[in-house]
Amino acid sequence: MSATPRDLRLSVVVPVRNEAGNIAALVAEIGAACSDLAPFEVIYVDDGSGDGTAAALAAAQAGRPWLRVLHHARVGGQSAAVRSGVTAARSAIIATLDGDGQNDPAFIPALFAALVEGGPGAGLAQGQRVGRKDGWLKSLQSRIANGVRGRILKDATRDTGCGLKVFRRDVYLVLPYFDALHRFMPALVVREGLSVVLRDVVDRPRFTGRSNYGLFDRLWVGLLDLAGVWWLIRRRRPAPAVAETSPTVSPPC
Template identity: 80%
Template sequence: MPDREAIRLSVVVPVKNEAGNIAPLVVEIVAACAPLRPFEIVYVDDGSTDGTPAALAAARARHPELRVLRHRESCGQSAAVRTGVLAARGELVATLDGDGQNDPAFIPALVAVLTEAGPQAGLAQGQRIGRKDGRLKTIQSRIANGVRGRILQDATRDTGCGLKVFRRAVYLRLPYFDALHRFMPALVAREGFFVVHADVVDRPRFTGRSNYGLFDRLWVGILDLAGVWWLIRRRRRVPQVEQGGME
C-alpha cells in the first residue's frame, strides 16, 4: 500500500448491512479509479449485523487498495463518512453510498471538475438525474432540496447525492454534526471555498433495502437546516491569510 504522500485519492464508502453489495461495488470502484492510481478505498462498516464484515474481509483479500474500519455500534451515515475521512490518506476524498445506486464511473469526472476549477474549489457535488428511489422518496427529496435551497442559497439542486469529491483539508474545517454530509455545499461556501457540480446518473440499488436516507425528509432534518442557517449567518468574513515579513 502506498504511503500517505503517494496517494492522491481516497474513496470513502459508509455501509450498514450491505453484505450482498460489497463485492460488486468494490470491483466497480477499482475499475473506475484505475486511471487515478495510486488510490485507496476506505470502507466504514457502521455496526452491521449481517454478513457485511465477512464480505469486506473477502474483498480485502482480493483488493490490496481496500482498507476496512468498523464502528462497534451504528452511529449513522455522517459519522461513518467522518471516520473514513479522518483515516483517509489522500488529499482528495470521494464518497459514495454503499448500495450501488451511485455509479463510481463518475468519480474521475468529479475529480477532474474539482481540480480544473482550482484550489479555491472545495467540493465537486454530484447531482442525480434519473432518480431510482421510488416516487414517494423522490417527491420528499425534491421538497426538502427546494426548501433547503431557498433558505441556504447553496446553488445546489441535490445535496443528498452521495457522490462527492472534496479536498480533505476543507472537510476537516467544517463543523461536525449528524447529517453534515447533506449540507456540505453551504458549509464549504461558508469556509470561503466554492462548489462545482456535475450530473451523475442514478441507478437501482444492487440488492437489499435502504438503511440510510431518512434525512431526505424535511420534517426529520428541519432542526439541522435551522442550525446550518444560524452558522452561516454567524460567519461574517473568512480571513485571507498572507505570510508576513520578518523585522
Template identity: 65%
Template sequence: MNPEIPDPLVSVVVPVRNEAGNVAPLIGEIETALRDAGPFEIIYVNDGSTDSTGDELRKLMQSRPHLRQVKHAQSCGQSAAVRTGVRAARGPVIVTLDGDGQNDPAFIPQLLKKLSASGALCGLVQGQRVGRKDTGFKKLQSRIANSVRGSILQDGTRDTGCGLKCFRREVYLALPYFDALHRFMPALVKREGYTIALVDVVDRSRLTGVSNYGFFDRLWVGIVDLMGVRWLIRRRKRVPQAEEVR
C-alpha cells in the first residue's frame, strides 16, 4: 500500500455485476457516509461484468486512492464476490452492501457504531430491511424463505438477505465457505460463539438497471444449502479451553 495512504479502519466491499450506471452515484454516497469514520477503503468486486462497469471503476479510481477494483474473469456469484473482497480487504472491520443502490449507505455509520457498542463478542451486525421496494412476488418469496430458515436455524434474524452487514474480518474468514454463505451468516456467526446485533435499514429502489443477483428463491438449491448449514451447526464441536502449565 502507498505509504502516504493510512491503513484503513473500515473496508467497504461491494459485489457488482453489470452495474455501470450505479457505480459513480453509489460510491459518492459511500464516501459521504464515511467522511467521519477515519481512514477507509472501498473495494468493488467486479463479478464478471460484461458492460462498462470495469471502465467506470477505472475512471473513478484515478482520483480516488481509497477505491479499488478486484475482477473475476467470469461471474462466480455474490458469495464468491463478497469473499474475494473480504480477503483483499486491508481494514479489520468490513461493511458489505449490494451494488444496485437498494442498500442505502447512509446506514453504514449506524452499523459501525452498533458493532463497536456491542463489544468483542459481537460477530455481526445484520441490517434488516423495512419498506421493501421489490415486487410483491419477490417479497413473498423472501418472506417464506426467511420464515423457513428462521424456524430451522433459530438464528434470531428476520432478514438475512439484506446486503448491509458489518463484521470483523477475522470472524468472517473463520466461517466455513460455500456458495450462498452470505444468506446464512447470522447462523454461522452464532455457531462460532459470537452474538448478533440487528439494525433496521430503510430499503429503496435500485438506482438504475435490473437485478443481477437473485433472492433466496431457487427452492431446491436453497433447501440443500439450508440442510447443509443445519448439519454444520449440529456438528459443531466445543472448542476446548486450554492454558499452558508452567
C-alpha cells in the first residue's frame, strides 16, 4: 500500500538544469540515504534543461514510485525550482540538495534529526560544507560572499550557499520569495523568530559536467540581494497580539 500525503515523513526537493549525467547515480544515493526515513518522496524539478535531463529523469522513475518529476517550460533559476518543489511537496518537512552530486545525501538523516530535536522553535537545519572541492576561484568567491553577508546580516552561518538544508514547509512558505532566496534562508528564518541548527557536511566533487553559475551570479548580483535582505530584516516588526471579543448576550427577561 502506498503512503498517503499525511503519512510522509520527508519530501526531498532537487533542482536541476542540464544535469543529465548526474541523475541516475544521485537518485540511487538519495533513495538509499532516506530508506530509514520512509515513507518519503523525492521531487526533481527540471528547470528548463536543454540536454537529456528529462529523459534521464523518466528512466530513473522506473520502479521508484517515490520519485516525482516537475518540469519548468523555461529557465527560472534555482530558487524558482526549489519553490516549485516545496509548493508541490506533500510532507511537512523538506530537504533540499543540489543536483550535481557535490551534496552528499548521506547527511540528510542527520539534518532531519537535528531539526526534529530542535522542536517547534527550530525552522531550519543548515548544512555547512567542509573540505570544499571547488576550484580556488569559486572557493574564494564563496568565502568573500559569506564573509560580507555574515558581517551585514549577522546570521552566524558561515555557509548559507550549501544546498543541503532541512526545514519546515510552512516556515519556508511564509518567507519573502525572490531570486536567490535559498542563499539567505538562515537570516530570513531568524527574522521569523525561529532558530537555525548548523551541522557540518562533507563536500565532494560534482559527478560530471560543470557549474551553471559564474562570478557575476555569485558576487555582484549577490550584493544586490544582500542589500534587499538587509532592508527586509530592518523593516521587520513583530505582529501585535490579537484577541477576539464575544458579543455580550443579554439575559432573557
